Structure formats: structure tokens, C-alpha cells
Amino acid sequence: MTQIALTGFNIALIVLALITLIGALRVIGTRSVIHAAFWLFPVFAGIAGFYLLLGAQFLAAIQVLIYIGAILVLIIFAVTLTRNAMQTDEATTNTFGFPVFLAALVLIVAVVGAALRTELPQPVMALTSRQVPNDFGGTTTQYTPSQTELRKLEDVYLVPTHLATRTDPETPGLPVSEVPALGVVLLQQYLLPFEIASILLLAGMIGAIVLARKERKDGETAATDADNKTSDAPARESVEV
Amino acid sequence: MLVPFADILLISVVLFVVGAAALIMRRNAVAALMGVELMLNAANLNFVAAWRYLWPERLDAQVAVLLVITVAAAEAAVGLAIILNLYRKFGTVDLEQIRLMRG
Numbered sequence: 071m072t073q074i075a076l077t078g079f080n081i082a083l084i085v086l087a088l089i090t091l092i093g094a095l096r097v098i099g100t101r102s103v104i105h106a107a108f109w110l111f112p113v114f115a116g117i118a119g120f121y122l123l124l125g126a127q128f129l130a131a132i133q134v135l136i137y138i139g140a141i142l143v144l145i146i147f148a149v150t151l152t153r154n155a156m157q158t159d160e161a162t163t164n165t166f167g168f169p170v171f172l173a174a175l176v177l178i179v180a181v182v183g184a185a186l187r188t189e190l191p192q193p194v195m196a197l198t199s200r201q202v203p204n205d206f207g208g209t210t211t212q213y214t215p216s217q218t219e220l221r222k223l224e225d226v227y228l229v230p231t232h233l234a235t236r237t238d239p240e241t242p243g244l245p246v247s248e249v250p251a252l253g254v255v256l257l258q259q260y261l262l263p264f265e266i267a268s269i270l271l272l273a274g275m276i277g278a279i280v281l282a283r284k285e286r287k288d289g290e291t292a293a294t295d296a297d298n299k300t301s302d303a304p305a306r307e308s309v310e311v
Numbered sequence: 312m313l314v315p316f317a318d319i320l321l322i323s324v325v326l327f328v329v330g331a332a333a334l335i336m337r338r339n340a341v342a343a344l345m346g347v348e349l350m351l352n353a354a355n356l357n358f359v360a361a362w363r364y365l366w367p368e369r370l371d372a373q374v375a376v377l378l379v380i381t382v383a384a385a386e387a388a389v390g391l392a393i394i395l396n397l398y399r400k401f402g403t404v405d406l407e408q409i410r411l412m413r414g
Contacts, residue, residue, distance in 0.1 A: 087322050094326055094349055098333040103342050110345055113326075117352050120319065124363040129355075129376055136380050141348060141387045148341050148391040152398040170336050174328045181324050185317070248370060255370045256377065263374070267381040274385030281392035284399070 082123055090116030107146050114138050128249045319360040327353035340394045340404040344387065351383045 093112035100106050114137040121130035256264055330349030337343045355376045362372035398404050 083318060087318070090322065091325055091329075094329040097342075097345055097349065098329055098336065103339045106337075106342050106345060110348065113349065113352065117356055120322075120356055121359055124319075124359050126359050126362070126373060126376075129359060129373060132377065132380060136384055137348075137352070141384060144387050144391055145341060145345060145348075148344075148394060151395060152341060152404045166336055170332050174332050177328050177331075178324055182321065185320060185324075248373070252370050252373050256374055260371075260374045263378055267378050270385050271381060274388050278388040278392040281389065282395050 079123070082119070086116050086119045086123065089113075090120070104146070104149050107142070107149050110142055110145065111138065114142060125248070128252055316360060316364040319356065323353040323356040323360070326350075326356070338405050338407050340397065340406055340409075341391070343406065344390050344394070347390075348383065348387065351379060355379055 089112045093109050093116065096109040097106045097113065100109060114133065117137075118130045118133040121127075121133055327350050330346040330351075330353060333346030333349060334343050335346075337346065358372040358376045358379070362370070366372070394404055397409060401409050403409070
């Protein structure tokens, strides 16, 4: 067991963990559904902070755009459309309360126990690597790829060589910015899942419109169901950025 | 034992379990969907942590996170539309009172 090092990284980690987990507990614990929806904001923002902390800048931006900008707004729309927003007098949880609490504890203990017994998988690529002791008790594999390995990196994983070689001196093997490489990987190696995701979004958009519109009776004008469609609009626009 | 990788995994486990509990316990259908969003976020956090600590030179995990976010957006739109339909049909989104298939 090592001493807790109060580096900036660890302080940020603790603060983000507190924000995220307190938000999540409030989401499940608060009586008012609209308050629960608003408590989702610190959770999503905290996750975006984790992404930034771990070096995934693009994902942090996407998290803010989609989760906070679209899904959260969509959820708040749904809450206000389906109930009186400030009404809190009815019971919020069903009778499963205590069993669920026990099951949650058991699940956490089981997963943590399994994780502690699991040997973490070695990186798939056989780069020239050496084991160096790290500040959290174990060893970390550091990579110093040779020229042939760099070429393999470019051939097999389609990461441009000039990106793979530009590594941060403090964290070897981690590119300074992975955003350009992510674009390359997404549109070459993962082009088919990317396109399938587009079709899924289109299907979801059409499905949401079809499901949410009122069945129009005779004599009813188109203006009456315009308000139903507005709830879907933010998600669609942001998702397709 | 402040182990960054294990810490982040622990945070994501707790987040996942809280989301699952919300999905099971909350009576409001919209609140149950919020639980699903929490679980998806926990999974995404796991992906990013694995990318950062295990395979920093491969970007598969980030692509997976992007696809999960896409699916989450589509799921939220369709799920909330379904809930809106339920509300029109039953006048409530209380999952205890929507028991059409329970007899």
C-alpha cells in the first residue's frame, strides 16, 4: 500500500469523483423527478472532467455536446411533458428499496473482488517495452517503438507515424493529442460501424418522430402536434455534429 | 491505496450500480431512463480508463465510446418518445400503475 500522493492529478481525481458520485446518489435519492434530472448535470460534467483528466479531449467535448447539450435537455423536456414538474408528494421508489441496496452492495463487492484477482491483460501489440515501477505500487509497461514497429503501427492500426512518435515525455506511448489519429481510425478502420451508427441515428430520429406525434383526428391542424416534435429537435441537431 | 486505474474502475463500478439501482427502484419511467444513462456513462468511463492505462497507442476504446454515445442518444430519443406515448395512453408514467400485461 502506497502513500497517497497529493499530486494535482489525484486532487482533481478526488474532486471529480465526489462531484460525480454525489450527483449520481442525488439522482437516485431525490424525490422530485425534475430535481433528479438537474442532478444529472454534475454527473455528466464530472465524466467529461474525467475524460479531460485522462487525455481524451475529443470525447470530453462530445460528452458536453451530446450528454449535457442534448440528452439532458431531452430528459428535462420529457419530465415537464409527462408530469407536473414541481409535484413531489407521491412515492418515488417502489418496494424493492432494501433488497436493491443489498444487491448493489453485493455487486460492488463481487466486481471489485473479481477485478482485484484479475491479471490485467498485456497490450496486444508486441512493441519494444520495458517494465518500470510506477507510483501506484505495480509496474507499468513503457513503450519505445522501433522503426519497424512504427511501420506496423501505421499499417495495422492505421495510426499515422508522425502522430505515434510525438509522445508526451511524461507519459511515454501517449500521443500529445490523439484527436487527429482518432479521426483517421474512425474513418478508416471503423468506417462500417461509423456508418451503421449514422443509420441508427436516422432510424432513431424517425422512430422518435413517429412515436411522439399525436394521432391526428379529422379537423385537427398540423400546428397542434408541432409541440411534440420540439422535444426531439435538440438531440438530433447536436448528435449529427 | 490511491491507484488511479483501480480508482477510476471503482468509481465507474459505483456509478454503474447506482444507475442499475435507479433503473430498478424508481417508479417514474423518466427517472428509470436516467439510470440507463448513468450505466452507459460508467461503461464509457471504463473504456477511456482502459485506453489510457492499458493501450494508450490504440484508439479502439475511444471509437467504442463514440459509438456508445451515439446509441445512447438514439436510445434516449426513442425511449422518451415511448414514455410520452405511455403518458398519453395511461395518464401517468408511474411504472407501478402501468400493468397492462400483468392481468
